[in-house]
Amino acid sequence: MIRKVRKHIVQNEPLIFERSSPGKNGCQLPALDVPLVDPAAALGAQNVRGEIEGFPEVSEVDVIRHFTRLSTWNYAIDLGMYPLGSCTMKYNPRVNELVARLEGLAWAHPYQPEALSQGALRIMQRLAGALLEITGMDAITLQPAAGAHGELTGILLVRALLESRGNPRKKILIPDSAHGTNPATAAIAGYAVENIRSNDQGLIDLEALCKSVTDDVAALMVTNPNTLGVFEENIVKAVEILHAKGALVYMDGANMNALVGIARPGDFGIDVMHLNLHKTFSTPHGGGGPGGGPVAVKQILEPFLPIPCLKSSGDSLTLDYDRPQSIGKVRAFYGNFGVLVRALAYILAHGGDGLRNATVDAVMNANYIRHKLAPYFDLPYPRPNMHEVVFSDDFQSKLGVRTGDIAKRLIDYGFHPYTVSFPLIVHGALMIEPTETESKQELDLFIEAMIDICGEIEKTPELVTQAPHDVRTTRVDEVAAARKPVLRWKP
């Protein structure tokens, strides 16, 4: 029985261009206090454009109505749980939004004199210190703009270190359970990718790893816990194997929500890793970004960090560009400062114990779901899981229903789908991560929904295979969208 949602009428709304009316405008400028300059005279007529054809012309109330109506068509954390595995869709605290907008922080220009920017620099330093304590690493850069960007930075650091030793090497080893950004990153960093097969427990196969680690291998990219939510129990041995051959180990920090306060990557031998501030540290996803991907390293990689680095100079902070071995810059300026502020606010709110408690709750919630759903869904890898659990659609596919269909039916029950068909090592995967945010009530609603859907699969499978039904927008024809792409509005 569907308990989380009930039908309601939702506003229609055209595209903003279809709302336009000539002469309307939503923003008024103050009168000029200097003489008006004629563009053609100042720039040359050939440099001045004609009108911006098709650009919207609407009033402020049009703008408010337009975007408010559109927003009601979205699901969001504020409306309920996202069971998305490896996304860590936890609550986005609102105090974060307030502090990020404080004038002194929001309006700071990256080139303003350091003496007038100590507040910003101190925030960066405080966050850096906290993240180093959490990860057990020695040094950190806050520059990368997102997880994948952090991955690239990390691999470039590896390359720089190996180059300084005389040979950058050729290959990066990546488990077949890895997120797609890992091999894409390796390629952009100029490395070839070699896949490592997981063993029958879904973990890194040490024997296979041993064979694959040659003098051509620069690094292993590992996610821990892995994309099955399972801790790589042989991680210390795996690290030893890599280090023995002069290679390094990179950890994708996407699943840190299982480790904060419990175990530290630096302690189990990781040389370099990235963090996802928009996952573990509560900064909002905003519909797809912005994120933040700080990269923490062991001392051996410190000289190569992107410039500038934060340095103490007396009792003030300064940005140090004098770093001859640095890999350079991976983006302009210093990082997604606004995102860093939010992450620090989250850390301050929780404190050391609070962060650990969050991890414990996250792992407990995932295990509660596992325990309740295990009678209904196939668990391909029965090892203990941490903050997420991966089922397969094996039982249901025998009745002609796949993970993608179950996910769509979940929408009718008022939830966002879990992660479908990933990781690739599980056929028909259902990857579920509740996070610590969810109360027992929300978890129970989710569990009940999943169990009800299993019942529907037996009795009325079309209800599931044709889902969702009760939404404003039903399944979108992605084939047509790809065959004949229409990527912009035209009059």
Add this chain to the structure above:
Amino acid sequence: MNYPADFSYTKEHEWVKVDGNTATIGITDHAQHELGDIVYVDLPKVGANAEAGTTFGSVESVKAVSDIFSPVTGEIVEINESLASAPEKLNSDPHGEAWLIRVRMTGHEEIKQLMTASEYQEYVGAES
């Protein structure tokens, strides 16, 4: 599905039809079925070289990409331009209208290594 007897087949699910020195190459019905609705085909330019065992292009569905491997070596003398605007032909007629490229082969040895229609039929029966 009927796999034409006058074609040869590869383990990567391509078919080849030989006419003198020219090989016409496409993907099999099994391949298009595995891919689902095909949205795009990436083909090489006429005049490029094909090499046996190396990819010459790819076929895309919404959620997956498959590389296509050439079974023979030679110069690509013709490509099927119609697939640019109608990739769905690969789903409806993979063995006929939706041929991909034509290659002027350097030799005939490579063809001899491929499977016959009945061998391929057994191969895909075993795979699924």
Add this chain to the structure above:
Amino acid sequence: MQARDELFAHLPEDVVLHRPLDLPAGVSEYEIVEYFKARAAENATWPSFLGAGVYRHFRPVVVDTVASRGEFLTSYTPYQAEIAQGTLTTIFEFQTMICQLTGMDVANASMYDGSTAVPEAAMMAARVTGRHRILAARTVHPEYREVLRTYARNQGMPVEEFGYDPKSGGIDLADLESRLNRETAAVIIQSPNFFGIVEQVNAAAELAHKFGALLIFVFAEAVSLGLLEPPASADIVVGELQSFAISPSYGGPFAGIVAAREKFLRQMPGRLVGQSVDTHGNRAFCLTLSTREQHIRREKATSNICTNQALIALMATVFMTLYGKEGLRELAVQNLSKAHYLARKLQPRFSGPYFNEFVAVPNVPVEEVNRQLIDRKIIGGLPLDRFYPELAGSMLLCATEMSKRDDMDAVITVFQA
């Protein structure tokens, strides 16, 4: 259910942290706000004449009203189109408006920022042309060029720079031509350039095309698009949208874009939203052409990017709709007028046409100018010797619609002392 400790019993002993995290205890909301207020107070919030890639423009209130809605702020990437039409529709509108502004055929749903969009465009040009050399103008933002080098180094893409005309401040076309050859994948120019000068885009494009190279056009000051002729002769346009209601925020988060001609569509990096229909035939939007991206192509992806700066792009979209066709032009004309008022009194160093930024040479050392301005609680322009040693003694100044006449008069006074 197991006791809490049992949840972690399976972890290897040598891996578990056996002490609490060495971090202060959690604090209340009040204390968090106090902490950040104290930090904010240590940063100056004075009038400023800094530009150089980050611009002070008024942020209409409605931008945050919209961006703060939980359905936008706390929603996920729109992979499940049925429950993300809000986000998908706004991105489709965003893509459209970028095309309208830049004159390109397709635009993506945004990149991290302008600086990282540049190497993405360079890699695109390398894929399209099959060539590897990149020629970048020295008048492209220095930090953008540095980022380009970091990426290009590992892609086997040699980056060579060409100079500027010391009189006009625009690119040296002769220098460009002398360096172009049939190995060049792309020529990269920025307009208005780092000195604020409007470049000869068509001339640069003609040269590039003569050698079969692509022209990559970069913009750092998005407001200029409201007034300046769009780069119709460019093949790829990339840039930074920070000027469109994105807080300077000490350098990020911002949003970059990549826009291009239709024929380069499948080489575009980043997310793309396309129009389609649902099962009832209603217009609906979805992410499309995903096979270019990392989650499918993996090591053969056009980029490793996973994010699009959705919330930032949304702010820019709201800004663009609020100002609209006429408003954006009026805003740009105000910027032009303010900067020209200031520049005419200070004597620009370069003779080329400029938008809202220019280079000036004060009678006293630039450090002295800025020190005196700080005494008046004004932040002056950027001393250029940091990036262009040959321009030591010069300063890059920017005036926008937020610059008050009184403050500009103060700058003039200090300059002319």
